Amino acid sequence: MSAKSHSFFNPSRELYYSDVLPALSIAFLNDPDNPKIYTTSVTGLSELKELEDLYIDELNEYTDLLQQKVHSLKLYLEKLKLEKLENYEQRVQYVSNPLKAFGLLRRTHQDWPKWHNYTKSDIGAAKLIAMEQLLAKAPGNDDMMEAYKGMHRIEEVYDLEAADMAKGLLLGKQYDAKMSTAECLALGDYMFNQSEFARAAKWYRLGLYYNTEYSNDVFKQIYGFESDEIRKMFLIARIKGASVDDVPIYLRELSHGPHTPLWKSEKGIPTAYQEGCWGRLPRRRDLTCRYNSTTSPFLRLAPLKMEMISLDPYIVIYRDVLSEHEIRLATDKSNYGVMFDTWTYDADPRIKLERISKGGMLYTKELSVVNKRIEDMTGLNVSLTDELQMANYGLGGHFLPHYDFVNLTRRTTLTRIFETIGGDRQVTVLFYTSDVELGGATLFPKLNITVRPEKGSALIWNNLDHTGQPDVLTEHGICPVIVGSRWTLTQTLAEWDQMFKKPCNTKI
Numbered sequence: 001m002s003a004k005s006h007s008f009f010n011p012s013r014e015l016y017y018s019d020v021l022p023a024l025s026i027a028f029l030n031d032p033d034n035p036k037i038y039t040t041s042v043t044g045l046s047e048l049k050e051l052e053d054l055y056i057d058e059l060n061e062y063t064d065l066l067q068q069k070v071h072s073l074k075l076y077l078e079k080l081k082l083e084k085l086e087n088y089e090q091r092v093q094y095v096s097n098p099l100k101a102f103g104l105l106r107r108t109h110q111d112w113p114k115w116h117n118y119t120k121s122d123i124g125a126a127k128l129i130a131m132e133q134l135l136a137k138a139p140g141n142d143d144m145m146e147a148y149k150g151m152h153r154i155e156e157v158y159d160l161e162a163a164d165m166a167k168g169l170l171l172g173k174q175y176d177a178k179m180s181t182a183e184c185l186a187l188g189d190y191m192f193n194q195s196e197f198a199r200a201a202k203w204y205r206l207g208l209y210y211n212t213e214y215s216n217d218v219f220k221q222i223y224g225f226e227s228d229e230i231r232k233m234f235l236i237a238r239i240k241g242a243s244v245d246d247v248p249i250y251l252r253e254l255s256h257g258p259h260t261p262l263w264k265s266e267k268g269i270p271t272a273y274q275e276g277c278w279g280r281l282p283r284r285r286d287l288t289c290r291y292n293s294t295t296s297p298f299l300r301l302a303p304l305k306m307e308m309i310s311l312d313p314y315i316v317i318y319r320d321v322l323s324e325h326e327i328r329l330a331t332d333k334s335n336y337g338v339m340f341d342t343w344t345y346d347a348d349p350r351i352k353l354e355r356i357s358k359g360g361m362l363y364t365k366e367l368s369v370v371n372k373r374i375e376d377m378t379g380l381n382v383s384l385t386d387e388l389q390m391a392n393y394g395l396g397g398h399f400l401p402h403y404d405f406v407n408l409t410r411r412t413t414l415t416r417i418f419e420t421i422g423g424d425r426q427v428t429v430l431f432y433t434s435d436v437e438l439g440g441a442t443l444f445p446k447l448n449i450t451v452r453p454e455k456g457s458a459l460i461w462n463n464l465d466h467t468g469q470p471d472v473l474t475e476h477g478i479c480p481v482i483v484g485s486r487w488t489l490t491q492t493l494a495e496w497d498q499m500f501k502k503p504c505n506t507k508i
C-alpha cells in the first residue's frame with residue numbers, strides 16, 4: 001500500500017486548489033515511483049484486461065512461430081527418413097551410385113549448417129521481448145493486496161458464502177464467472193494471514209474440492225496443488241480458529257461438499273451497516289416527491305423531479321437531471337487525463353479515511369451547464385468551486401463513513417485553507433453518472449438511510465445545520481461495490497458563497 005503512505009501535505013508538491021475542493025480533502029497522488037494500481041477503479045481494471053489480451057495475442061503469435069519451426073523441422077526429418085538405410089550393404093549400395101553419393105555430400109556439407117542454425121535460431125525472440133515489456137506492467141503486490149481486500153470486503157459486508165462466490169452466485173444472482181482452485185487457495189492464504197480462520201478454512205475446502213490432477217508436467221508445476229497440503233492448511237485453519245479437541249469433526253468436514261456449513265460457524269447478527277448496504281432498512285413512507293418549479297426562475301420552465309429523503313438534515317434526490325450526453329462526458333476517462341488513486345483525509349491529516357476509487361477533476365466548458373443546474377436545484381451559488389470531482393470505483397471499492405464538512409472551529413491547516421476558499425462545505429451535490437448492478441449504495445448510518453445509485457440522479461444534502469454548525473447526522477459512506485462500474489460526479493457548495501442566497505438560520 002505504498003501510495004497510501006503519502007501525506008496529503010506532501011511537501012514535495014504544491015497544494016492545488018483541486019486538492020481541497022472535493023468532499024473532504026482528497027489527495028490525488030501522482031507519484032512516478034509508485035507502480036500503477038489497477039484494482040481501485042473499473043477503468044483501471046479494464047486497462048489490465050487490455051494488457052492481458054495484448055499478452056495473449058503475443059503469446060499466440062509466439063506459439064505460432066514455435067509451431068512453424070517444429071513443422072519445418074518435422075518436414076526436414078520426414079524428407080531424411082525416406083532415405084534412411086538399414087544396414088551396411090544397403091548403405092554401400094546407396095553410396096556406390098555417384099548421384100546419391102554426391103547428394104549425400106552436398107546435403108551434409110551445405111544443408112546441415114543451415115538447418116543447425118535454424119534449429120538454434122531464436123525464433124520468437126521479438127515476441128518474448130514484447131511479452132517482457134507487457135510483464136513489466138503487470139500488477140504488483142500492492143495491487144494484488146487491494147484485490148484481496150476488495151474480495152474480503154465483499155464477502156464480509158454482504159455476508160456471502162465462499163462456496164456461492166466461487167460458483168458465481170452473488171447476492172442470489174447467478175453470474176457467468178467461476179473461481180479456480182488457484183483463486184480459492186489464494187483467498188484461503190490471505191484470510192489465514194488476516195487471522196480470519198473460518199473464512200480461510202472455507203476457501204481451502206473449496207480449493208480442495210475443485211482441485212484437478214494434471215498429467216502434464218508443466219501444468220503440474222504451475223498449477224499443481226498437493227491435495228494433502230491443502231487438507232493440512234484446512235485443518236490448521238480450523239484448529240487455529242476453533243479448538244484442537246475437535247480434529248475428528250474437522251476431518252469429517254473435509255469430506256463434506258463446500259456448501260456444508262462448518263461446525264459452530266453460525267452467522268452473527270447483521271450490523272446496521274450491513275443491513276444498510278443490503279438495502280434492508282425500512283423505507284420512510286411519510287416523505288413525498290414532487291416537481292420542483294420554485295427554487296429558481298428556470299425551474300418554472302423546466303420543473304425537476306424531487307424526492308425528499310430527510311427533512312433534518314435536509315437530504316433530497318433529483319431524478320433525471322443529467323442528459324445522456326452529459327453522462328457520457330462525465331464517464332469518458334479521456335476527459336480526466338490521469339486518474340489518481342484517491343485517499344481522503346480528515347481535517348486532521350493523521351486520520352486517513354479509506355476510499356478505494358480513482359478520481360479526477362472534470363472541467364469542460366460543456367459541463368459548466370451542470371453547475372448551472374446545481375444552482376437551479378439548490379438555489380445556491382456555485383462560484384469558486386466550479387470543477388466537478390469524478391470518482392470511479394473498483395474491485396470492492398468503497399468509502400468508509402465520513403463527514404464532508406471540515407469544521408472550521410478545529411483550526412487545522414486544512415480548515416485554514418477552507419477559510420480562504422469560501423468556508424466550510426455547506427452542501428454536497430452528488431451526481432450518479434452510472435447505475436450499479438450490485439452494491440455501492442450511499443449510506444447514512446446515523447439516519448438509517450440507504451440510497452441506491454441511479455444514473456442521472458443527484459443526491460443533495462446539507463452538511464451544516466441551519467445555524468451553520470456541522471451536522472454529525474450527515475455522516476455517510478459508500479457500501480462496497482459488488483458488480484458494476486460506479487461513476488459519480490461531486491460538487492460542494494461553500495458556506496460563505498451563499499451569503500446573499502441563504503438567509504441566516506434557515507434551511508436550504
Ligand SMILES: O=C(O)CCC(=O)C(=O)O
Nearest residue numbers: 023024404442478488490
Ligand atoms: O459517492 C457517494 O455515494 C458518496 C461520495 C462521498 O461521500 C464524497 O465524495 O464525499
Ligand SMILES: [Fe+2]
Nearest residue numbers: 023403404476
Ligand atoms: Fe462524502
